[in-house]
Amino acid sequence: MRFRRLTPGYFRVLQMQVAGELKAEPRSPLVGIVATTLAVLGLGGSCYAVWKMVRQRQLPKAP
Template identity: 80%
Template sequence: MRFRRLTPGYFRVLQMQVAGLLKAEPRNPVAGVVATLLAVLGLGSSCYGVWKMVEQRQPPQAP
């Protein structure tokens, strides 16, 4: 069962899955690896961008 929106019914399905009353759909094991890889790449590129912006910042001039 897949829902396209976050509805109360969707949350109920998730609660039933957690309680063990409803079996989750089988997943492709590669999907978890790809999701983790994308998360790491996203965090890495975000940190790299912030690092570069901080590196370019000029120190304040003393009066």
């Protein structure tokens, strides 16, 4: 994946896309579904890891 340099011209292209003056390349609807699925899995994994750490810390200590 190649990232473009952040130049004033690139910001102008982004502004034109937002304003509707320049059309962005069409994307497959599958891209949005995959991105959402990965986001949900990532957030779920993070929440699970935090939950496990908190639970380990709350266990009562043996006398």
